[in-house]
Every structure is written in structure tokens, then in C-alpha cells.
Amino acid sequence: MTLEIASRPAPPATDAPAAAAIEVAHLVKVYKTTRAVDDISFRVPRASITGLLGGNGAGKTTTISMIMGLVLPSSGRVRVLGHEMPERRADVLGRINFESPYVDMPSRLTVRQNLIVFGKLYAVKDLPGRIAELAADLDLGEFLDRASGKLSAGQKTRVALAKALINRPELLLLDEPTASLDPDTADWIRSHLETYRKQHGASILLASHNMLEVERLCDRVIIMKRGRIEDDDSPSAIMARYNRATLEEVFLDVARGRAAGSGR
Numbered sequence: 620m621t622l623e624i625a626s627r628p629a630p631p632a633t634d635a636p637a638a639a640a641i642e643v644a645h646l647v648k649v650y651k652t653t654r655a656v657d658d659i660s661f662r663v664p665r666a667s668i669t670g671l672l673g674g675n676g677a678g679k680t681t682t683i684s685m686i687m688g689l690v691l692p693s694s695g696r697v698r699v700l701g702h703e704m705p706e707r708r709a710d711v712l713g714r715i716n717f718e719s720p721y722v723d724m725p726s727r728l729t730v731r732q733n734l735i736v737f738g739k740l741y742a743v744k745d746l747p748g749r750i751a752e753l754a755a756d757l758d759l760g761e762f763l764d765r766a767s768g769k770l771s772a773g774q775k776t777r778v779a780l781a782k783a784l785i786n787r788p789e790l791l792l793l794d795e796p797t798a799s800l801d802p803d804t805a806d807w808i809r810s811h812l813e814t815y816r817k818q819h820g821a822s823i824l825l826a827s828h829n830m831l832e833v834e835r836l837c838d839r840v841i842i843m844k845r846g847r848i849e850d851d852d853s854p855s856a857i858m859a860r861y862n863r864a865t866l867e868e869v870f871l872d873v874a875r876g877r878a879a880g881s882g883r
């Protein structure tokens with residue numbers, strides 16, 4: 620992931636309660652010759668779970684990285700919780716968080732030490748209390764004092780989720796949160812995300828290759844292909860438009876260039 624910080628002057632903050640969790644307008648990212656994200660616009664309302672779908676290389680991770688202010692857009696605009704990114708990152712970063720199974724924590728530190736480091740970065744109040752709460756919620760007790768590098772994939776995912784929730788984020792960005800998990804653990808993680816959204820009114824943007832997961836969790840689905848948005852609607856409306864019973868079939872239609880409604 621490239622880290623580029625913008626030097627444009629910061630515009631005024633506008634954190635009106637009505638502001639969407641995320642607003643993206645005409646966003647473009649060009650890496651040398653690759654147009655990774657090609658003029659996309661969408662809105663993620665507060666307290667919603669939105670799925671970001673697309674085949675390998677569709678531009679999902681690049682989009683999420685621009686939303687977090689970690690990758691600088693070539694053009695276009697991103698607002699998070701009403702604040703312009705990346706200019707207003709300082710107002711936003713403490714209120715959002717991120718999880719990806721592809722980003723490892725320092726492996727020699729124990730789980731507890733890692734959570735202390737991330738909790739301090741977010742200036743979490745009563746950090747020992749928050750870690751105890753997350754350990755109970757996510758069942759981390761058994762390996763809280765074990766080196767993070769010595770955990771199984773499922774245990775690592777639970778720790779990554781604890782790290783992502785440590786600051787009680789208003790917006791959670793998830794890049795394939797259940798990749799490489801067994802169905803039982805994946806289901807457990809999904810239930811936890813649903814509960815967190817309900818209890819905290821949080822907004823979630825979830826990039827996933829698991830269509831059942833998206834059908835179950837998401838109020839809305841954005842389908843990307845080659846950097847562009849192919850569709851953006853509720854799962855049921857998208858399935859109806861493609862005349863398909865599952866999002867998996869819709870995904871294959873989009874990947875193979877079949878037009879909406881041509882299925883069956």
C-alpha cells in the first residue's frame with residue numbers, strides 16, 4: 620500500500636449529523652499505466668452495512684485505501700463522517716478503524732501488548748477495561764498473553780477484529796474480514812459485526828468475495844469491475860434486476876460480461 624499525504628490546504632470541517640458515513644464523488648486512481656479506480660461515485664449512509672464486491676483487481680482495496688486517506692486520489696473527492704479526506708484525516712482517523720487479514724500485527728508482541736499499542740494510538744480511555752471487555756466479547760482470554768505470530772488464522776482474525784473495535788469506531792472498513800476462516804468461525808465473526816452495528820449505530824463498508832456473507836450482512840451492495848461501478852443497490856433489487864436467485868450468480872454474470880436480466 621502506498622502512503623501519500625496531500626499538501627492541499629484543509630477545507631472547513633462539516634460534521635453535520637446528516638452527513639453520510641462515506642461520500643465518494645468522481646474518484647479516480649491511476650497507478651502509472653493502471654486505472655485502478657475509474658470515476659466512481661457512491662454514498663454509504665450512517666448505520667448501514669454496505670458490501671463492496673468485485674473480482675480480483677477490480678479496485679476495492681484501492682478504494683478503501685483512498686477512503687482512509689492512505690492513498691492519494693488522482694482526482695475526485697472523498698468525505699468521511701462529513702470531513703474532506705485526506706485533508707481532514709486528523710479529525711477522522713480516531714473515529715474509524717480498519718481490518719484486513721492481509722495486514723499482520725507485530726508477531727513477537729503478545730495479543731495483549733498489541734492491543735495496548737493500538738489502544739494507546741487511539742488514546743482509548745480505561746484501556747485495561749476495554750481490553751478485558753473485548754477479550755470477553757471475542758473470546759480471546761485463552762491466548763491474550765501468547766505471541767501474536769503463534770495464533771491460528773481464526774484466532775488472528777478475532778484479534779484483528781478486537782484491534783479494529785478498540786476505539787469503538789463509528790465507521791469500520793473491512794477488507795475480506797472472514798477470508799480463510801472455517802464456516803463456523805466466519806459465521807461467528809458476522810454475528811459479532813451485526814451486533815456491533817446495532818449496538819453502536821456504526822457504519823460498515825465491507826469488501827468481500829463471499830456472496831453469502833454479503834447477502835446476509837449488507838443492506839446495500841456496490842459491484843465494481845475494472846475500477847468502475849457496475850451496479851449499486853440492495854442485494855434483493857440487484858438479484859431481481861439480473862433475474863437471479865443468488866448474488867453468486869449475479870457476480871458470475873458481471874464477471875463474464877452478461878447483461879442484467881439475461882440470466883436463466
Ligand SMILES: Nc1ncnc2c1ncn2[C@@H]1O[C@H](COP(=O)(O)OP(=O)(O)OP(=O)(O)O)[C@@H](O)[C@H]1O
Nearest residue numbers: 621650653655673674675676677678679680681682
Ligand atoms: N500500489 C500499486 N501500484 C500499482 N498498481 C497497483 C497498486 N495497487 C493496486 N494496483 C493495481 O490496481 C488494480 C486494482 O487493485 P486493487 O488491489 O484495488 O483490487 P481489488 O479489487 O482489491 O483486488 P483483490 O480482490 O484481488 O484484492 C489492480 O490492477 C492492481 O494490480
